[in-house]
Amino acid sequence: MITKQKGTNDIYGDEAKIRLYVNDILAAICEKYNFTYIETPVFEASELFHRGVGETTDMVQKETYDFKDRGDRDITLRPEGTAGVVRWFIENKLYGNLTDPVKVYYNMKMYRYERPQSGRMREFTQWGYECFGTDDVLADAEVISLAYNAYRLLGLDNVTIKLNSLGDTESRVAYRNALIDYFKPHIDELCEDCKQRLEKNPLRILDCKVDADNELMKNAPKTLDYLNEESKTRFEKLKDLLDMMDINYEVDTKLVRGLDYYNHTVFEVVLNNSYALGGGGRYNGLVETLGGPSVPGVGFAMGYDRTILAMKEEGVNVPINNSIDLYMLYISDSEKETAAYLAQDLRLQGFIVETDLMQKSLKAQFKSVDRFNAKYLIVLNDEELKENKITLKDTVTKEEHQMNINDLGDYLYMNAK
Numbered sequence: 251m252i253t254k255q256k257g258t259n260d261i262y263g264d265e266a267k268i269r270l271y272v273n274d275i276l277a278a279i280c281e282k283y284n285f286t287y288i289e290t291p292v293f294e295a296s297e298l299f300h301r302g303v304g305e306t307t308d309m310v311q312k313e314t315y316d317f318k319d320r321g322d323r324d325i326t327l328r329p330e331g332t333a334g335v336v337r338w339f340i341e342n343k344l345y346g347n348l349t350d351p352v353k354v355y356y357n358m359k360m361y362r363y364e365r366p367q368s369g370r371m372r373e374f375t376q377w378g379y380e381c382f383g384t385d386d387v388l389a390d391a392e393v394i395s396l397a398y399n400a401y402r403l404l405g406l407d408n409v410t411i412k413l414n415s416l417g418d419t420e421s422r423v424a425y426r427n428a429l430i431d432y433f434k435p436h437i438d439e440l441c442e443d444c445k446q447r448l449e450k451n452p453l454r455i456l457d458c459k460v461d462a463d464n465e466l467m468k469n470a471p472k473t474l475d476y477l478n479e480e481s482k483t484r485f486e487k488l489k490d491l492l493d494m495m496d497i498n499y500e501v502d503t504k505l506v507r508g509l510d511y512y513n514h515t516v517f518e519v520v521l522n523n524s525y526a527l528g529g530g531g532r533y534n535g536l537v538e539t540l541g542g543p544s545v546p547g548v549g550f551a552m553g554y555d556r557t558i559l560a561m562k563e564e565g566v567n568v569p570i571n572n573s574i575d576l577y578m579l580y581i582s583d584s585e586k587e588t589a590a591y592l593a594q595d596l597r598l599q600g601f602i603v604e605t606d607l608m609q610k611s612l613k614a615q616f617k618s619v620d621r622f623n624a625k626y627l628i629v630l631n632d633e634e635l636k637e638n639k640i641t642l643k644d645t646v647t648k649e650e651h652q653m654n655i656n657d658l659g660d661y662l663y664m665n666a667k
C-alpha cells in the first residue's frame with residue numbers, strides 16, 4: 251500500500267469543514283482591512299529563499315525541500331510566503347508611484363523538512379499578509395491588530411501578542427557586536443552550527459533548537475538595550491497604538507524570530523504560552539535584498555494547522571453543517587427524471603439536496619435519509635406525479651404535507667432554513 255508521506259495530512263470530513271469555516275472568517279477580516287487575495291507558485295528559484303530568508307537560518311540550512319528540475323534549475327518548495335510575495339512585488343514593478351501601500355493576503359501550503367509532531371508538519375498551511383510601501387508605525391499596529399482580531403474571531407479569546415523590537419540597522423549592528431562579545435568566550439559550549447553562526451549571524455544562536463536550554467541563552471544581551479533613540483521612540487509609539495487598540499500584548503525581550511529579514515517590530519501570537527500560532531514583523535530591507543528598490547514592508551503569517559488544533563483544544567464551537575435539506579427517494583426508474591429535474595431546480599435555489607445514485611432499494615434509501623441527516627424527505631411516486639403532486643415529510647416531526655410540485659421550492663424556502 252502506498253501511504254501518505256511523513257509530515258503530510260489528508261484533509262477531509264469535519265476537519266475540512268472547519269477549514270472552510272476558518273477560510274471564510276479569515277478572508278472576510280482581510281477584506282475589512284482592505285487586503286486583496288494573492289496566490290504565488292509553490293516552487294521558486296532556490297536563490298529567492300536563500301537570499302531572502304537567510305543562508306544561516308535553520309530554515310534554509312536544514313528545512314527546505316531543494317531539488318534540480320529536469321532543466322537543471324535549482325528549485326525550492328516555498329517554506330514561507332513572504333519571499334515569494336516580495337518577488338511578485340518586484341517583478342511587477344509595483345514599487346513605481348506608490349501613493350498607497352500595496353496590501354495582499356494569502357492562504358497557501360508551505361513545505362519544511364522538519365521533524366513532524368503535533369502542530370509541526372512538513373506540509374502545512376499559512377494564512378498570511380504583507381503590506382508594502384510604508385514605514386509608518388501605524389502600519390505595524392494594523393498588521394498586529396489584524397492578527398489579533400482574526401484569532402479572536404476564530405474563538406481564541408485568550409491569545410497574547412509577544413512583541414519585541416530589533417531596531418534599525420545601526421541598532422542591529424550594535425546588538426550583533428554585543429552578542430559576539432557575549433558568546434565568544436563560551437563558544438565551545440555551543441553546538442557546531444552555533445560556532446559557525448557566531449561570526450556569520452550571531453542572532454541565529456538565540457533561536458538554535460539544539461542549544462535552547464543552555465544557561466548562556468538566559469543571560470544573553472537583550473535587543474531593547476541596544477536600540478538607538480529613534481528605534482526606541484518608534485517602539486514606544488507602537489506600544490501606545492496597541493494600547494489604544496486594546497490589544498493584549500507582552501514585551502518579550504527574547505523574541506528574535508527565526509528568519510533573517512526582520513528589523514524593528516517582531517511579534518508572535520501565543521496561547522497559554524505554548525508554541526507560536528503565528529508570527530510576523532517588519533522587513534524594510536527585504537525588497538532591496540531581493541533585487542528591488544528600497545521599499546519597506548511588514549507582515550504576518552498564521553500557522554493554520556496549529557490554530558485549528560488550538561481551536562479544538564480550547565473547545566471552540568464551530569458551526570458545522572452535518573445535515574441536508576432534502577432527500578428524494580424514488581420507487582422505480584420512471585421517477586428518476588423527476589428526481590433529476592427537482593434536484594437541479596432546488597439546488598439552484600440554494601437547497602442541499604440528495605437523491606439515490608446507486609439504484610438502492612427503498613429500504614436502503616431510507617437509511618441514506620438518516621445517514622445524511624435530511625430535514626425533509628419525499629418519496630417520488632408516479633401516482634402522485636401524474637397529478638403534479640408530491641408529499642413532503644418532516645423527518646423530525648413526521649408531519650406530512652401534500653403540495654403541488656411547483657410549490658416545493660417556496661415551501662422549503664419558508665421552512666427549511
Ligand code: HAM
Nearest residue numbers: 330332369370371374526527528529530549550551553
Ligand atoms: P514563521 O514564524 O516561520 O514566519 O511561520 C509562521 C507560522 O507558521 C508559525 O508561527 C507557525 O504557527 C507556522 N509554522 C511554521 N512552521 C510550521 C510547521 N512545520 N508546521 C506547522 N506550522 C508551522 C514566517 O513564515 C514569515 N513568513 C511570517 C511573516 C509574514 N513575516 C512577515 N510576513
